[in-house]
Amino acid sequence: MSFYVYLSGEIHTDWRDEIQRGAEAAGLDIVFTSAVTDHAASDAAGDHLGEESNPFWRDHKSSKVNAIRTKTLIEQSDLVVVRFGDKYKQWNAAFDAGYCAALGKPYVTLHGEEIIHPLKEVDAQAMAWATTTDQVVEILRYVTKA
Amino acid sequence: MSFYVYLSGEIHTDWRDEIQRGAEAAGLDIVFTSAVTDHAASDAAGDHLGEESNPFWRDHKSSKVNAIRTKTLIEQSDLVVVRFGDKYKQWNAAFDAGYCAALGKPYVTLHGEEIIHPLKEVDAQAMAWATTTDQVVEILRYVTKA
Amino acid sequence: MSFYVYLSGEIHTDWRDEIQRGAEAAGLDIVFTSAVTDHAASDAAGDHLGEESNPFWRDHKSSKVNAIRTKTLIEQSDLVVVRFGDKYKQWNAAFDAGYCAALGKPYVTLHGEEIIHPLKEVDAQAMAWATTTDQVVEILRYVTKA
Amino acid sequence: MSFYVYLSGEIHTDWRDEIQRGAEAAGLDIVFTSAVTDHAASDAAGDHLGEESNPFWRDHKSSKVNAIRTKTLIEQSDLVVVRFGDKYKQWNAAFDAGYCAALGKPYVTLHGEEIIHPLKEVDAQAMAWATTTDQVVEILRYVTKA
Amino acid sequence: MSFYVYLSGEIHTDWRDEIQRGAEAAGLDIVFTSAVTDHAASDAAGDHLGEESNPFWRDHKSSKVNAIRTKTLIEQSDLVVVRFGDKYKQWNAAFDAGYCAALGKPYVTLHGEEIIHPLKEVDAQAMAWATTTDQVVEILRYVTKA
């Protein structure tokens, strides 16, 4: 069986590509999934269902369409990697981590040292905290080795 | 049966008191619970288990001691109110919301209009979005009326 | 322990009162619960959260506030009675029945003979089909006797 | 992995075909399932188990045979589309929606504007409300894109 | 908290009374529950819902009304005692045992040595096999002692 890894969080750096390239280089049998990472497309995911004058409802509709995808992929995954960058609120990443915690789905976090304190509840339930994508690849290599 | 409400999130304003006073004034049979909201005590919750030189592990130990309390209280609640203020990262609040979502535990959010967009995934799974504590009290009054 | 019975469906006749009076007359130790049955109040349950120009969103907000109440009460009940009258769509009643079926929560239906065929899927998962409130009271008397 | 979509509800128009053709045209890797949509066959699904003089029991037997199929297919699906037309009671569609809600299975509704109000509880738990089959196809395209 | 014990199976001897008297004599804080053990009343539990010419449907209706009671009581119990006598098929007792096994609900069996072999699958999942009601009382005394 392949190992399924869902990559959650930050969409402004290429950390997903780095992990995927690293896994490929290591010859790992892993299927990577994630939310739609095209920011504009994601914000507009519900627009075709009718225009909204109120931005709350526009966001609401798009978030729910996105959730159809993300809920299924998270539940099908064997491991979730949750990335927190140095910008933006990223509450969706913390939300995904809480979702995993309640499901008993293992997740690891990927973030810098400067945000250890505000992430302490998220890290407390994680299986590991990594600071580099190489470390994440190494975890994947280890947990999937024959 | 009393109705159990867990109050999650911001600890720097007195929103919890406002809701509790409002509920009391309305004569509602509600038991309110929350994490320990004394910031210093919460950060130090694990200190008595031994000193740590590395701040990551100090946070780790305290977060887990806190989680013994919060996990139990969230799971026992009938409704969770998740408050996002205008300061700090508040990832623990988003984490609690995701935890509720996965459990199928109803929650409502309480936050200002200026953070609608970053909270869209959190709001999408909520049963309501309130901007004032009076609105929260009104929800509680409505859902618990005979 | 008291026996908890949630009364779902039609709000235009006094079938709930009939069952409650019958149970009281029989001296049964039963706690009855239901959605808020004041139609106007129910439709307006979310209005205090802000006005909506689009009727879809007004309904959406009120339905979710109502769901905080109904979800909790259904899950806490030992039995659900689902009433279908001869008017209106009553999709919420069928929705509650499906919700119960998935939870493994026992429910009985209460409806006339003329709607047997369209209710066949709902009745197929029910523990009983009653046509009068007296029959429902008799079921309650039987299942709670010492 | 293919994405599994269960199509629930109305059997008198060709909305299922429209969605399937649309998905095929878009090259989506989706497996569509549904109840047996041949109305006469569905009503007669239990007839081979013995004749019934009472129409209630004929319906009962057929509904349960149908439920063997539908329960399995709904539980195996990643998304359920629930269609409400402008005729008939369609309580089975609302029942399926409630069933999904309790399982935490994502569903979207497909119906016209004129029945927004009676469907408010069903829509409140849905991930989206569509009015055309093209919109459903667009949702499917979006949530399954690589 | 009281300890809840559901007494399942044979209704033709007074084994339930023996256990209850023994528990009372030992001063145990136990609440005993069971199906309605008045055989005629049990067979007729659904009769008030309308007469049936076909005995299958009469049994069907009564069994389901009984199941409203038994399902709730079994799920609320801490332990189930399943009694097999030397007469009758007693498939409902074996059914209750299987139900408990799937729920992870502990049960003990109470039966004579002459039916060890046909009960081997039922005994294999039981927490104990007793041959006398005194042994059951002793188990209850032991597991509830302070």
Added chain:
Amino acid sequence: MSFYVYLSGEIHTDWRDEIQRGAEAAGLDIVFTSAVTDHAASDAAGDHLGEESNPFWRDHKSSKVNAIRTKTLIEQSDLVVVRFGDKYKQWNAAFDAGYCAALGKPYVTLHGEEIIHPLKEVDAQAMAWATTTDQVVEILRYVTKA
């Protein structure tokens, strides 16, 4: 996906073969599973783990080894067929039915009219009652048709 059907109960007639031949003749994509139906082998399933002087323990060990197989196969199945013949106690068949009921796993029963009454609790939770293997094959044909 293939449809998985577990065949539980009587091992003294060739009803399993009849159903499998019927399904094959109808071209159905079904995988049939069952307990080991070689009676002597089944009774001796635990013998290689060491001799037992007490027949209770011999049965105990064999039943548990058999349960490794049957538990997995029942849980993987989409439908269980439970057969009651006219001989023997067949408590294991009723146990399997109760196990299915608690899991929400659909099952159908296969038995003659003369044992309707003692099987009423088992039939009450079944999706259908068949008296011939042809009827079972017809159910399988219907629920798996495209």
Added chain:
Amino acid sequence: MSFYVYLSGEIHTDWRDEIQRGAEAAGLDIVFTSAVTDHAASDAAGDHLGEESNPFWRDHKSSKVNAIRTKTLIEQSDLVVVRFGDKYKQWNAAFDAGYCAALGKPYVTLHGEEIIHPLKEVDAQAMAWATTTDQVVEILRYVTKA
């Protein structure tokens, strides 16, 4: 609501008393439970069900009678404290910890520094590691404070 704490593990020192006395001294509203800690009584818990010549079956019967008690108490608890002493195998303590981990039931461990390495998998899923009973009392005081 009282807070329920199950005390698992070592029965040769008075650590349970120390914790209970400490909690009482601190005025905490906690109900403590545990297995029967009278070693001889525990080993003999199944003896009244019939003598066994093979020590394996004697242990088997007693362990299962004990499990009726411990399973219920662990599942009802809000927190489990698992104590490992410096003698004996104590596999039952590790078993209880694994049981809690799978249930998502919070537990803390209580053991000396010299067995950190062999307990690493047990500690990895724990909410805290304490070395003294005073530390455990402090955790209880913290997590139950108003």
Added chain:
Amino acid sequence: MSFYVYLSGEIHTDWRDEIQRGAEAAGLDIVFTSAVTDHAASDAAGDHLGEESNPFWRDHKSSKVNAIRTKTLIEQSDLVVVRFGDKYKQWNAAFDAGYCAALGKPYVTLHGEEIIHPLKEVDAQAMAWATTTDQVVEILRYVTKA
């Protein structure tokens, strides 16, 4: 479908190889999985995430990385074999057994007669106790035969 067997416990003898060779010799369609059994690699599984001066945290990090692998493999398995040797504490093996018990995952134990008594709680929930790898292979042959 292949049958999945997770091999838990002792890593100092070649019992895993013996079982795998035996299964292969018998032509069984079984996929065997286990934790990483290279002791040094396992202890160092988290080292690449940063050095730790405190051995507790080094063990903690490695155990959690290992748990990503073992949790997934245990949950995917159809049967777990738990081996206890004559050396070391092997609390992780007992922990895995408890984990399986709570999940309702069947497991068998493999150990010598001299440790029957300390393993009584672990054996009490097992489906079988074997003393040789040949016996385990025979169980596998039996439960997977067509």
